Amino acid sequence: MNLKDKPPMNKKVIFKTFLPAVLLLLFTACSSSPSHTDEDKNNALQVIMNRKSVRDYQSRPVKETEIQTLLKAGMAAPSGRDIRPWEFVVVTDKKILEGMAGELPTARMLAKAPAAIIVCGDSIQSFYWYLDCAAATQNILLAAEALGLGGVWTASYPYEDRMTIVSKYIGLPEHILPLAVIPIGYPTGKQTPKDKFNEQKIHYNTW
DSSP, X not given: OOGGGSOOOOHHHHHHHHHHHHHHHHHHHHHHSOOOOHHHHHHHHHHHHHOOBOXXXXXXXXXXXXXXXXXXXXXXXXXXXXOOOEEEEEEOXXXXXXXXXXXXXXXXXXXXXXXXXXXXXXXXXXXXXXXXXXXXXXXXXXXXXXXXXXXXXXXXXXXXXXXXXXXXXXXXXXXXXXXXXXXXXXXXXXXXXXOOOOGGGOOOSOO
């Protein structure tokens, strides 16, 4: 029999024939989609609670793959209107690290750090660049904790003298402003996070 001579298949037959297969595919897709387990949630919360400011580092270098992971974490931060005005400068040059350490009053530990990430913002792209870059900075610090690395937030912005020093050492364009210098390295010894929870800081509905 020619295919053209075959009678059209009844719609009910088609429905009954293919519905089980379609349902099976949907069930498989849903069951295989990634979901957050209790262990995932606990690990994420543990990283947040264990984050601490690390100011003393081993001499061993930080792996390039780990630096990339920190940068990816930074760029995963929320951004107003999804502008993403951040720029990141990775510094591993010992002369630059020691030079900044000698001039930045809150970043003396740079002299011991094998690397630093300087989080900067494009002031032309966004007038609230510092908010987005602050979120990126926090993400980098949390990622460092998760990787077994140590870091500390040393502020450049809004101090004009510190911003000038950082810009001088890494050659920033005028519209790219440094928010924070984050020394990165493997911690020396065991560091203990501070318990900062304070119920008096919590207000419900009204002050």
